[in-house]
Amino acid sequence: MRTVLADARRGHPGLYGLTIAMAALALGTAVLAVFDQRELLGAQLWFKPLKFSISIALYGAALAWMLSRLPQRGMWRAGWIITAGAVLEMVIIVGQAARGVRSHFNDDSVFDAALYSIMGATITVVWLATVAIALRFLRERSADRVTASAVRLGLLVGLAGMAIGFLISANGGHAVGVPDGGPGLFLVGWSTTGGDLRIGHFVGMHALQLLPLVAAGLAALGHDRLDEASGLRIVRIAAAGYAGLVVLVTWQAMRGQPLLAPDAVTLAALGALLLGTGVALAGALRRSPVPTTA
Template identity: 50%
Template sequence: MSLLPATPLTRLHRPLVWFAVSMGALALVSAVGMAVDDRILVGVPIWTKPFKFSVSFVAYALSLAWMLSLLPRRRVGWWAGTVVAVASAGEMVLITLQVIRGTQSHFNQATPFDAAVFQVMGGTVVVLWLGALAIAVLLLRARILDRAMAWAVRLSSLIALAGAAVGFLMVRPTPEQLAVDNSPIVGAHSVGVPDGGPSMPLTGWADTGGDLRVAHFFGMHALQLLPLLLLVLAALAPRFARLADERVRLRFTLTASAAYAATFVLLTWQALRGQALFAPDGATLAGAGAIVLLGGAATALSLRGPSPSPSPPSPSAPSAPARPEEVAS
């Protein structure tokens, strides 16, 4: 028997589900574009950005659609989810438009049209973030499922909000851009190195300097990974009796969420100091080591079972009546 109730498909937020379906279709189109279109933009195939965004949005939208189905009162949540779906769709239309035009969508100030496109994209991101914030508030206030899953949903939505907010750090002009008048590009994903330099396969993240997209990606996908952890624990509960205890699963949830949030902060700090993901310095390694040690200790403590309650004293057997000689003595 499952510890978590199943969610009927009819309760899923339909606008977000349809948005996820459209992003799946765009991912296929983008994959074909990457195969047949030989244009390169900022050091990667030009269809890479819509491909990565569409795949990410499939996971993000379906996660939100499921979380909204957990709310007992769904009207406000439905509108918030619809706002997120519409704003996200608007952003993807503009990203795809700029790919078709053969130019950069993010940070592009080269022409008045490009600048207008990026400004509208900035507006859609703000609207998307506010819609996600409204959903996070609703989840914090709602009484949903057992406590472990409730806190997995709540904390993952808050970490995802922080991950999305990292995008606002990217629009700051770099020192090189400030040094020239009317720079055609204002803002960057990378820190300490220019965008479009040597990068990791598939992700396109800078491998010679910091890249804020690492923390952005990691933070936003807490929305899937933390609830998934609880689903795994629930699936393992029939084989490991300790996991059937809601208190144990709750401690696991809080431990995993704290470790995830700490790792997100560490990745953001590492990128802001211009360090590539796989070239950490001593301070970054020390922070990672602390997260591993503290997280491991907290995980071990999470496995503790409830303190056994003291057994009630067994009733004593009735005493045999005293013999006459004992009474006389």
């Protein structure tokens, strides 16, 4: 962990600082959630800033670590754009929470509508800056092909997850089939009575962390147990399976289905996804050369 943090700090001080600041903000909003019991649209007022601060902390840490793999401060400007955009986004979210009003989809006043428009423009710029980083990694050569593949695929799946935010905006809210703000799961708030597009958004975004972690786990096994070609196959299969999960939970939400109340069609699709991924992983492991002893 210490090595990862050191790499992140070297990769981009702005994103590293963003990670530290968001971790501190998460702690602060968690304390506020304990002492300030106000609710907004049926949810604890400070849970939203808490969730966003945790998510941005993970996002900033992953990107900073990724940028440490580029030579000569690669994509330095894009990193600063993302840092500034994330800070502006959180200032608005925390400020609106402090006022006891919504930050998203709020047109109750000219001021609130202007803030929401700024948030929409800001997150679009952040997404485009992340696209630029992904494009750089797609053409970057690396001696560690397994980790490089995990980074590229993590960025691509993560961008797809982030793009679900645009679908939420086009939908006029995150809920499908029910109004926003109804009964939801603890902390995350995902609807328990209808579809919720935030699930695919959340799952997709965190491919940025999970796929590189898969590569790190494979590296820990050592080349004597798993060769590079097998490692590449496993990372690609994991990425395909994870992308399939993002599509599945988004499709489920768009059909107005709560996450924990899937119908037979959703369960069948999940079973097919798990079976296909499992069979592919078993095949990749079977093709890996078995080490021999002298």
